[in-house]
Amino acid sequence: MPSHDVLIIGAGLAGQRAALAAGGAGASVAIVSKVHPIRSHSVAAAGGINAALGPEDSWESHAFDTVKGSDYLGDQDAIEIMCREAPDEILYLEHIGVTFHRSETGHLGTRAFGGASQARTYYVADITGQAILHVLYEQLMKHHERVDRYEEWFTTDLLRDDHGHCVGAICRNLRDGRLQVFDAKSVILASGGAGQAFKPTTNGLIVTGDGIAQAFRIGAKLMDMEMVQYHPTTLAENGFLITEGARGEGAWLLNAAGERFMERYAPNKLDLASRDVVSRAEQTEINEGRGFPDGTVALDITKVPRKRTLEALREIVNIGRDFAGVDITREPIHIRPGMHYMMGGVKTDSFGETNVPGLYAAGEVACVSVHGGNRLGANSLLDTLIFGRRAGEHAAARAKGMPMPSTPGSKLADVEARIVAIIARPSGGRRIAAIKDELGTTMNRYCAVFRDADGLAEAHEIIRRLKEEAPKASIDDRGSVFNQDVIAAIELGYMLDVAEGILVAAQERKESRGAQFRTDFPERNDAQWLKHIDVSVNGGDVPKVEFSPVTITRWQPQERTY
Amino acid sequence: MPDYTLRIRRYNPESGEAAYWEDHTVQMKSHSSVLEAILEVKAKQDGSIGIRCSCRAAICGSCGVRINGKPGLACNTHLQTAAARGAEGTPITVEPMGNMPVIRDLIVDMDAVHWKKIRRVTPWLINKEPIPEREYIVPHENMVDVTQSMACIQCGACVSDCLSMEVDPGFIGPAALAKAYRFVGDPRDAEHYERLKDLSEDEHGIYDCTHCFNCIDACPKGVAPMSQIMRLRRVAGSDFEIEDRNNGHRHERAFVKNIKRNGLLHEADLLPDSYGGKLHPRAVPELMQSLPTVMKAVARGKVTPAKALLHEHKAPPEVKQIFKTIEARPKREELNLYVSGYEDAEDNLDVAHVPHTDEPTPLAPTYPVPEPPTESESE
Numbered sequence: 008m009p010s011h012d013v014l015i016i017g018a019g020l021a022g023q024r025a026a027l028a029a030g031g032a033g034a035s036v037a038i039v040s041k042v043h044p045i046r047s048h049s050v051a052a053a054g055g056i057n058a059a060l061g062p063e064d065s066w067e068s069h070a071f072d073t074v075k076g077s078d079y080l081g082d083q084d085a086i087e088i089m090c091r092e093a094p095d096e097i098l099y100l101e102h103i104g105v106t107f108h109r110s111e112t113g114h115l116g117t118r119a120f121g122g123a124s125q126a127r128t129y130y131v132a133d134i135t136g137q138a139i140l141h142v143l144y145e146q147l148m149k150h151h152e153r154v155d156r157y158e159e160w161f162t163t164d165l166l167r168d169d170h171g172h173c174v175g176a177i178c179r180n181l182r183d184g185r186l187q188v189f190d191a192k193s194v195i196l197a198s199g200g201a202g203q204a205f206k207p208t209t210n211g212l213i214v215t216g217d218g219i220a221q222a223f224r225i226g227a228k229l230m231d232m233e234m235v236q237y238h239p240t241t242l243a244e245n246g247f248l249i250t251e252g253a254r255g256e257g258a259w260l261l262n263a264a265g266e267r268f269m270e271r272y273a274p275n276k277l278d279l280a281s282r283d284v285v286s287r288a289e290q291t292e293i294n295e296g297r298g299f300p301d302g303t304v305a306l307d308i309t310k311v312p313r314k315r316t317l318e319a320l321r322e323i324v325n326i327g328r329d330f331a332g333v334d335i336t337r338e339p340i341h342i343r344p345g346m347h348y349m350m351g352g353v354k355t356d357s358f359g360e361t362n363v364p365g366l367y368a369a370g371e372v373a374c375v376s377v378h379g380g381n382r383l384g385a386n387s388l389l390d391t392l393i394f395g396r397r398a399g400e401h402a403a404a405r406a407k408g409m410p411m412p413s414t415p416g417s418k419l420a421d422v423e424a425r426i427v428a429i430i431a432r433p434s435g436g437r438r439i440a441a442i443k444d445e446l447g448t449t450m451n452r453y454c455a456v457f458r459d460a461d462g463l464a465e466a467h468e469i470i471r472r473l474k475e476e477a478p479k480a481s482i483d484d485r486g487s488v489f490n491q492d493v494i495a496a497i498e499l500g501y502m503l504d505v506a507e508g509i510l511v512a513a514q515e516r517k518e519s520r521g522a523q524f525r526t527d528f529p530e531r532n533d534a535q536w537l538k539h540i541d542v543s544v545n546g547g548d549v550p551k552v553e554f555s556p557v558t559i560t561r562w563q564p565q566e567r568t569y
Numbered sequence: 570m571p572d573y574t575l576r577i578r579r580y581n582p583e584s585g586e587a588a589y590w591e592d593h594t595v596q597m598k599s600h601s602s603v604l605e606a607i608l609e610v611k612a613k614q615d616g617s618i619g620i621r622c623s624c625r626a627a628i629c630g631s632c633g634v635r636i637n638g639k640p641g642l643a644c645n646t647h648l649q650t651a652a653a654r655g656a657e658g659t660p661i662t663v664e665p666m667g668n669m670p671v672i673r674d675l676i677v678d679m680d681a682v683h684w685k686k687i688r689r690v691t692p693w694l695i696n697k698e699p700i701p702e703r704e705y706i707v708p709h710e711n712m713v714d715v716t717q718s719m720a721c722i723q724c725g726a727c728v729s730d731c732l733s734m735e736v737d738p739g740f741i742g743p744a745a746l747a748k749a750y751r752f753v754g755d756p757r758d759a760e761h762y763e764r765l766k767d768l769s770e771d772e773h774g775i776y777d778c779t780h781c782f783n784c785i786d787a788c789p790k791g792v793a794p795m796s797q798i799m800r801l802r803r804v805a806g807s808d809f810e811i812e813d814r815n816n817g818h819r820h821e822r823a824f825v826k827n828i829k830r831n832g833l834l835h836e837a838d839l840l841p842d843s844y845g846g847k848l849h850p851r852a853v854p855e856l857m858q859s860l861p862t863v864m865k866a867v868a869r870g871k872v873t874p875a876k877a878l879l880h881e882h883k884a885p886p887e888v889k890q891i892f893k894t895i896e897a898r899p900k901r902e903e904l905n906l907y908v909s910g911y912e913d914a915e916d917n918l919d920v921a922h923v924p925h926t927d928e929p930t931p932l933a934p935t936y937p938v939p940e941p942p943t944e945s946e947s948e
Contacts, residue, residue, distance in 0.1 A: 042621070043679070045723055046629045101704045104694030106719050106755065109709035116709065132716050137628065141719065145693040158680070182672065211623035247626045318713055321720070325790075326626060329645045332600065440612030484617035486583050489673045492616040 012406035014191030019047030021370025021395035022197030028399030030153030052136025054252035058093035077379025184487030206447025207246025216505035231351035241345030280569035359398030380521015619674035630722030666729030727784035743794030776817025832884035
């Protein structure tokens with residue numbers, strides 16, 4: 008039976024960074040991922056990673072931009088840590104081989120990004136996430152003696168001992184269907200967000216909220232769940248992402264009349280205001296009839312010199328050509344706001360510890376909270392790496408003073424029985440894909456850029472119904488080898504749990520802040536709502552709601568304009 | 570929306586049955602991807618079809634398959650493009666990639682082949698010492714240059730159709746060698762020479778590639794693995810002067826010399842030149858060894874002593890001009906689409922290479938096309 012000091016679930020940037028940190032600190036480490044690590048969705052992060060590394064820049068400036076971007080819902084102690092540690096993290100990445108693009112002097116080059124007062128985004132063309140993810144994986148191959156990799160193993164359950172401590176997980180080897188208990192002194196969840204609960208989304212098909220739901224089910228609190236980021240530039244038809252780097256390099260947003268409408272919404276920062284601001288502006292244009300008939304506005308990348316586009320924005324040249332039939336170097340491309348990121352997640356402290364002893368979380372699965380109501384572009388890669396590393400180091404240190412816990416023996420048989428039951432389901436229920444589709448379109452209809460009480464309640468009702476239908480959904484595959492049907496059935500349950508968490512929090516917050524805009528409560532209300540909403544499991548009932556304070560260190564809330 | 574029929578290769582090791590084809594018809598938009606069509610089949614008809622996929626946008630590299638015989642990503646192959654590869658009205662075949670064992674349906678064992686080969690090339694940076702306190706100061710151009718191989722998403726499409734690997738499964742192969750270039754082209758790496766020496770000396774290394782271009786056609790990301798292999802050869806042979814024991818570098822030089830002199834390949838010279846010239850001690854045993862083949866060729870009239878010894882064809886001025894132009898360049902120019910952009914015809918930033926496009930490039934020859942080689946001169 009695999010037994011490690013630290014078990015990491017998920018092998019995107021947060022997970023791989025945690026593994027390298029824990030392994031480097033001398034812990035025995037296993038990293039488990041339902042896909043090959045480099046398929047993790049961090050690979051799709053395009054634009055870059057923020058750090059105040061330039062001589063003119065300061066971590067305070069980065070932190071203030073982040074606090075303001077969060078609409079003052081971010082915890083300032085955690086934001087300070089992230090921004091202080093950012094420069095060293097960039098240098099670490101540079102030293103292990105990330106091929107950051109350079110300035111003319113050969114120093115690290117930067118590009119501008121939304122909501123930032125300085126150009127402090129370090130980048131590799133527009134494949135920054137891919138470049139960092141692949142380089143971290145190079146390091147995992149290099150340090151294979153320190154870190155055991157379990158690639159294409161799907162986690163079904165987190166394990167708790169009699170004291171309520173998290174002591175490992177049960178995972179299914181996708182290749183043969185075998186279930187395995189993984190013992191561990193600590194478990195770090197790094198399994199990403201839940202974009203697939205929305206349709207469309209920029210997120211990959213694997214992004215199904217597994218870790219958020221697994222933690223929730225064993226009693227971990229979720230925080231800021233109502234804060235769902237809609238990215239301003241996604242393709243109308245399929246929701247694919249056009250990087251903010253395009254606007255960072257100089258592209259403009261235009262409405263159907265060719266008007267640079269951001270002048271009316273953010274006269275100073277224009278196209279590079281915070282994402283929530285830009286997305287709302289676009290949606291307003293579209294709703295008020297100034298968009299194109301296909302419900303979009305235009306992104307004009309022809310403003311960027313062609314040579315620069317080919318060198319630094321090649322991925323979106325490909326995406327425009329392959330998925331929209333548009334040569335972005337020659338004509339504007341139609342875009343609209345699309346679901347992109349979850350600011351919320353499993354509530355942690357700045358070492359990644361959750362309220363369940365032994366359970367850590369880092370990256371999009373977690374909520375520290377450094378993003379608060381709205382994440383700045385190029386802060387998510389930073390979040391994954393800083394808090395992945397901190398969780399890895401902390402978990403390694405924790406392991407030193409403790410014996411290997413023993414896992415409850417009966418649990419494996421329970422999970423086995425549950426999976427056998429799924430595989431043996433009689434056909435005739437709704438199809439998994441149909442339920443998932445209804446979930447996604449419901450969330451996108453009622454819980455998007457603009458929300459109100461009636462819509463959210465309607466959505467909640469639908470989700471409750473889907474939760475009843477899901478356990479009876481039809482299964483076609485009765486086999487053990489790469490049975491993707493059974494995985495989809497389990498993931499559907501995860502997404503429904505996460506969706507309900509989002510809806511409960513969104514109904515609770517009766518104000519507009521960051522990504523949550525309530526048309527029935529259009530103003531920010533610091534007196535009543537400058538606080539986090541925590542949701543936690545409540546048997547099979549609607550999750551329990553609690554509140555926790557926002558940590559404010561040096562930046563008092565102000566009016567937020569760009 | 571038109572109907573599309575997918576003919577999917579199914580295989581389930583648990584069934585005890587051999588692989589078989591299964592047809593599914595779906596209504597899709599013609600610019601939808603093959604992956605979308607497969608997902609539609611999975612959603613509405615049969616959830617048991619196995620295919621790895623995630624991002625749907627050609628970034629994660631999961632959905633490498635063969636579509637109507639051509640390797641690539643299911644997510645960025647349009648149905649109409651795929652259909653156009655086959656005869657009208659025939660189904661679009663979707664099958665697992667080649668050169669790798671099939672686990673189930675469209676899912677292949679990449680670890681057994683692809684990743685094993687990646688691990689072969691010491692796939693991590695070996696830092697130049699001392700490691701600076703801040704970043705390494707390196708030219709922007711170098712970082713843009715290696716971005717082309719960093720752009721590899723490890724989908725395996727190139728491995729799938731690598732002809733050399735089909736013949737020699739030990740060949741390190743296009744993806745791993747492109748990965749190797751990512752370090753050889755990185756000025757922060759301390760062991761360029763050691764890496765190149767290793768990959769030159771390995772009989773399955775850089776000289777095992779036969780220039781078939783399959784990997785360049787297969788790659789959905791424009792990495793052009795074969796170009797990266799050729800660059801490894803140039804750096805190994807020309808910059809580091811690594812004379813490998815496979816005679817790879819000498820053989821390449823012999824080719825160039827041969828063409829420069831003759832304009833056509835003259836095999837009677839090629840062999841001895843590859844070993845350093847007719848009189849080189851290294852060449853003598855090789856020439857002796859090849860005598861039976863030569864005798865056979867003479868006996869069957871494939872070659873005459875006169876043809877073998879006398880060069881009847883001389884390089885025309887146009888060929889000489891090509892050599893002159895290239896050799897007069899102050900530095901070697903490399904194909905790199907991150908620098909040049911391959912859609913460009915008019916402003917391709919002075920990089921004098923043939924741009925790679927999906928369509929055959931209409932290049933008007935500026936010199937007379939030589940007669941096709943006679944049989945005795947062709948390979």
